[in-house]
Structures are given as C-alpha cells and as structure tokens.
Amino acid sequence: MIRSATPADFDAIAAIAAVYGFDEPDSGVDVAYLHLVMRTGRLAVAEVRTEVGPVVVGFGGTVDSFGAAMVTDLFVLEQFHGRGLGGRLLQHLVGDRSQRMTFSSNHPAALPTYQRLGMQPRWRLRYLRGGIRHLQHRVDVVEVVDVSPEMWAGSRRELAHHWRRRDARLLHIGDALDPTGTAIVTHDDRSWTLQRMETRGDHATAMASVMAALPERDALTTFVPAWSHAATLLDDLDFEELDHDVCCTTADVVIPSTAVVLHPALA
Ligand SMILES: CC(C)(COP(=O)(O)OP(=O)(O)OC[C@H]1O[C@@H](n2cnc3c(N)ncnc32)[C@H](O)[C@@H]1OP(=O)(O)O)[C@@H](O)C(=O)NCCC(=O)NCCS
Known part of the structure; x- marks a missing residue:
C-alpha cells in the first residue's frame, strides 16, 4: 500500500535512506529535510503487510520547482524491487501534475522508472x-x-x-x-x-x-x-x-x- 508519510515514519525512512548510503544532511536521515519536503510538497511511503504487521519498505518525496513536481527521493528496499512499488510511489507523488522532473541516480532501475512517467533524460548535473x-x-x-x-x-x-x-x-x-x-x-x-x-x-x-x-x-x-x-x-x-x-x-x-x-x- 502507498500512503502519505507522517513523522512516525521518519525512523523507517531514515533506515531505508541509510541502506543506500544517504546519511548526510538533506537526505532521508535528516528530520529537518523530511519536514521541509512534507511541508512544501509530498512525502509518501510504501508499506507491505508482514506477520508482525505493516512494514515500511520504500519512500519518496516531491517538492515544487520550476512549476513542476520535482521528485526529491525514490527508494525501495532491494528485496522488494520489481513488484511495482517504486512505480506506484512515483505515481502517488506526482498525482495529476503533468509537469515533472527529477535528478536521476545511475541505478539501472531509476531511469526506466522515471521514463515510464514521461520524464526524459536532458543533461548531467555534475x-x-x-x-x-x-x-x-x-x-x-x-x-x-x-x-x-x-x-x-x-x-x-x-x-x-x-x-x-x-x-x-x-x-x-x-x-x-x-x-x-x-x-x-x-x-x-x-x-x-x-x-x-x-x-x-x-x-x-x-x-x-x-x-x-x-x-x-x-x-x-x-x-x-x-x-x-x-x-x-x-x-x-x-x-x-x-x-x-x-x-x-x-x-x-x-x-x-x-x-x-x-x-x-x-x-
Ligand atoms: C528505482 C526504484 C525505486 C524502483 O523501484 P521498484 O519497486 O523496483 O520499481 P517497479 O517495480 O515499480 O519498477 C519500475 C520500472 O523500473 C524498471 N526496472 C525495475 N527493475 C529493474 C532492473 N533491475 N533493471 C532495469 N530496469 C528495472 C522497469 O522498467 C520497471 O518498469 P516495468 O514494471 O514496466 O518493467 C528502486 O530500484 C530503487 O530503490 N533503486 C535504488 C535507489 C535509487 O537509485 N533510487 C532512485 C533515486 S534517483
């Protein structure tokens, strides 16, 4: 299930960001950053049911920039890849906003996920x-x-x-x-x-x-x-x-x- 995030999800979000090596300010481990995204855009989590209850296995965010929904983050834990969670998170985040943008990582699944929602590669941010x-x-x-x-x-x-x-x-x-x-x-x-x-x-x-x-x-x-x-x-x-x-x-x-x-x- 995909739902909007609340501050109660921040620990789970930080753990997912840290798995991907994002442990700096202005990433999922930074509470001030998560509040900024939540306040000025959208922050959402992907949750799956387990025997011990629902567990957050992915998160993503958007803010407004250049008139577009700018995807700030999109992460799904590796063992849950390929089940459509990343794509559904992204769809939830951009909603009906036709103008979309992001700075895509070099992860092999990242670019195809963005391209499916109409975002085409333009230039490198170095x-x-x-x-x-x-x-x-x-x-x-x-x-x-x-x-x-x-x-x-x-x-x-x-x-x-x-x-x-x-x-x-x-x-x-x-x-x-x-x-x-x-x-x-x-x-x-x-x-x-x-x-x-x-x-x-x-x-x-x-x-x-x-x-x-x-x-x-x-x-x-x-x-x-x-x-x-x-x-x-x-x-x-x-x-x-x-x-x-x-x-x-x-x-x-x-x-x-x-x-x-x-x-x-x-x-
Ligand atoms: C990018 C990411 C969020 C996708 O999550 P996911 O839940 O696996 O995504 P989905 O299952 O919805 O797949 C979305 C698309 O990604 C592509 N994809 C998935 N796995 C792939 C792989 N191993 N290689 C290439 N493309 C792949 C497919 O095009 C897929 O579309 P399809 O279902 O039509 O085939 C996930 O791979 C991830 O967390 N990557 C590491 C973190 C990262 O780099 N995030 C991007 C930050 S900019």
Whole structure:
C-alpha cells in the first residue's frame, strides 16, 4: 500500500535512506529535510503487510520547482524491487501534475522508472569538488553581500529559510539593491557546499564571485549542469567530478538558463 508519510515514519525512512548510503544532511536521515519536503510538497511511503504487521519498505518525496513536481527521493528496499512499488510511489507523488522532473541516480532501475512517467533524460548535473581559488580578474565588478531570508531576491525562499537554520550564508551577487545573482552556501569546518545559485549574469563570473567570498584553499563542493560555464571554470581549476545525476523532465518543463547550481534533491 502507498500512503502519505507522517513523522512516525521518519525512523523507517531514515533506515531505508541509510541502506543506500544517504546519511548526510538533506537526505532521508535528516528530520529537518523530511519536514521541509512534507511541508512544501509530498512525502509518501510504501508499506507491505508482514506477520508482525505493516512494514515500511520504500519512500519518496516531491517538492515544487520550476512549476513542476520535482521528485526529491525514490527508494525501495532491494528485496522488494520489481513488484511495482517504486512505480506506484512515483505515481502517488506526482498525482495529476503533468509537469515533472527529477535528478536521476545511475541505478539501472531509476531511469526506466522515471521514463515510464514521461520524464526524459536532458543533461548531467555534475557533483564537483576542489580547492577554493580567488580569481580577482573575474570578480572586479561584483560585490557579494550576506543577506537574511527576508532580503532574499532569488526564487525558492523556503530553501533560504531551510539552509539558514543550518548556519548558511545567503549571498547577493552584484549591486545589493539590484543583485545579478543569489547563492546559498553551507559549511562544515573548512568544507563549503554551494547548494544553490541563480544569476542573470555570466555563470563563471558568479561562481568566481562566490569563491571570492569564501576562504581561499578551503574545499568547495557544488552541483553544476554540464552545460554551464561554471562547470568549465571549475574544470579549469582541476575540480574533481565526484558523481553525477541525470536531469529528467517532461517536455513542458523549462529550467531557466539562470540556474547555475541546483541541489540534487531539492533543485
Ligand atoms: C528505482 C526504484 C525505486 C524502483 O523501484 P521498484 O519497486 O523496483 O520499481 P517497479 O517495480 O515499480 O519498477 C519500475 C520500472 O523500473 C524498471 N526496472 C525495475 N527493475 C529493474 C532492473 N533491475 N533493471 C532495469 N530496469 C528495472 C522497469 O522498467 C520497471 O518498469 P516495468 O514494471 O514496466 O518493467 C528502486 O530500484 C530503487 O530503490 N533503486 C535504488 C535507489 C535509487 O537509485 N533510487 C532512485 C533515486 S534517483
């Protein structure tokens, strides 16, 4: 049976996420993340009957992004694969929303499951990691200003609130009164994660600007569409590709060219 999740399911959801190695913030093990998905989208579980009663064996979520139902998670325990649970979870989550998208993992069953519901592969979202460099020549016209969620000029204010609770820095790039871009950066000691960035300017300049606001030589991890000039810049700086997902959307979803960094789960 597929049903909406409640906080009573969070332990079971965390156990399933952990089986697949998702034990970081902004995954199924993170209660704040699960509340965000439940509050701003849908969170559902797949449950099977056993001798000891119903057991949760899968979960999935969606949030709203770019006018589409964005699939944040879709996991079924391996011993229950191939019984239609993943497909039914996905159907329950997207409901009658015709615009759908996700960042698909490389698991062999993931892409076919999304394709069955009309989402076609578009481009790679690359996970890149490397040392922060200050490239003064690229940022001479740009000023980076830390802002509060109330001053947030980007889309998805709920994400600014979510990450701000984790001590994020919210940055306006460019003139504070008329910013050309916005970025959200979290950190753990000397390791920074650029979670999301939009700009109406040049992507590489925006990436260089955010790096200029962070300590040189600290580590930076980020998630960049393969077509973005920001990816070219980070390749030039010898950033390592840790992994990638495949952006899958229905034909009517437009991801604007202002998107420089998109979070793999929350977009
Ligand atoms: C993706 C996943 C949720 C599918 O769950 P599931 O319950 O096995 O899915 P279903 O039984 O509904 O099958 C859905 C489709 O997946 C495909 N599929 C299932 N198992 C497959 C396999 N081993 N190889 C290739 N395709 C497979 C089939 O196309 C199937 O459609 P069909 O029934 O018309 O043949 C599950 O495999 C999973 O948890 N994978 C690991 C976690 C993961 O990577 N999730 C995706 C995150 S983006």
